[in-house]
Amino acid sequence: MAELKTVLTEKAAAVDNKLKELMELKSDELAPILTEAMSYTLFSGGKRIRPVLSLLTVELLGGNYQAALTAGSALEMIHTYSLIHDDLPAMDDDKLRRGKKTNHLVYGEAIAVLAGDALLTYAFQILSELEIADERQVKLINLLARSAGYQGMVGGQVLDIQAENKQLKLEQLQKLQQGKTGALLKAAVLIGVYCSDYQQDQEKALFNYAQNIGILFQIVDDLLDLTGDTAALGKEAGRDEELNKSTYPSLLGLEGAESAAREYAAAAKASLASLSGQTNYLVDLVDYILTRKH
């Protein structure tokens, strides 16, 4: 078996290629500056963790790899739109993202808002043009809409705004994070499931896995914001404290948060145990997320 790092690099490259293909918008484009602004953040060096999760999952279940690649790329567009809107002056007012100027600093606020809107809309167009059975298509569209909407990512972002300058309880923080970052990570895994002929117990096991790595991912993110530095992160470190946001380390202490991260990592691995056969790279990925440095 190839090393996880090699696999992640290969899969991320496949996602990049698919995204490039999808962003060749050809003759029906109205305003080239819009495509440029959409592509600017889409190709700013993201690790493609979400579509890679879709690919590892679809491989595990022996499903439709091409469909998962395209649907995962649509999900990456939704993730990217959320970053563009989240960085706006009225929101987190961030200047740096992956070591580059944020979208609105390059294209202005109006185009940044519209580039986000267009990425979100295009994601649903891509899903509606996916080559897979209609019934699966509808299921995937429903999954992404529910994960990205008022009951998922956008709902979590609103909670995040309301939480500034407030001390949250742990369960409030978890509710916020499960919307803001957890929902799309879960959707990433479920894309892999829904592009396969899956058994219900497989869906359940992978759902639990996704739930656990969603929380793990966020705890590590909070720890990195606290202990990392701007150069390594590619975004300003210490922003959570600056914005007075509740985080896992602020609620649990540094050691408490580190210990929680290890617990969720163990739970994620345990979720996979019930799956018969190979669990391929999804197990190794847990340690990768636990020990990531940016």
Place this chain on the structure above:
Amino acid sequence: MAELKTVLTEKAAAVDNKLKELMELKSDELAPILTEAMSYTLFSGGKRIRPVLSLLTVELLGGNYQAALTAGSALEMIHTYSLIHDDLPAMDDDKLRRGKKTNHLVYGEAIAVLAGDALLTYAFQILSELEIADERQVKLINLLARSAGYQGMVGGQVLDIQAENKQLKLEQLQKLQQGKTGALLKAAVLIGVYCSDYQQDQEKALFNYAQNIGILFQIVDDLLDLTGDTAALGKEAGRDEELNKSTYPSLLGLEGAESAAREYAAAAKASLASLSGQTNYLVDLVDYILTRKH
């Protein structure tokens, strides 16, 4: 046959009821303020012209009325999100919409951005939960994504921003408007078509009808901005001139624009001529749009 006005009032009320039902988000809601902000602009007194077009079309073709009502309501959410984002300080910086404060003046810019995002996302969720054959569902989702995206509404909005303080040529203005306002009006009619068992010549005739009333609608909008007053319009009059935007009257003169409006109205009616049988209220609607006062 009942008078057109009565029919429009009844249909708009049916849309309002459907929207209210759809906005009862129940237990999966994360942040009540988000739903409140979504509803604020959604229920600010819009005339529901887009979903009403879907309903008149589906009645003409004897299709699935309930599906058209729900899909038309999803389209109204997309229209509403575009108004919220368009009114933002970074965009048109509007203070009034339908006689009420704009969304960001009530809820702040961050929530206004997210309320728009959530309405757009929810529209696709609603379509993915529509009770109609999967294949039709996918067709409707594709229609709305293409109409609202980079090649439709959002693309037109970017052209609109780029056009400020510039003198456009007529064909540039038409391209802009066909994206910004035309695409959703066309989609509204096509929702009625796709919720029915239609013949290709019916689709073509109604497509042409929609194309013509899209332009007609915009010319009248431009004329009203120039000649109407703030109280009647429910939004500030004279904004086009203030923002130095090219409009049909600024390019064709007042009389030229009025004459163009009459021509597109005639063309819209002519498009319907090839349809066999009753063309119900779609004909009368043309005059209604031509002579509207707000």
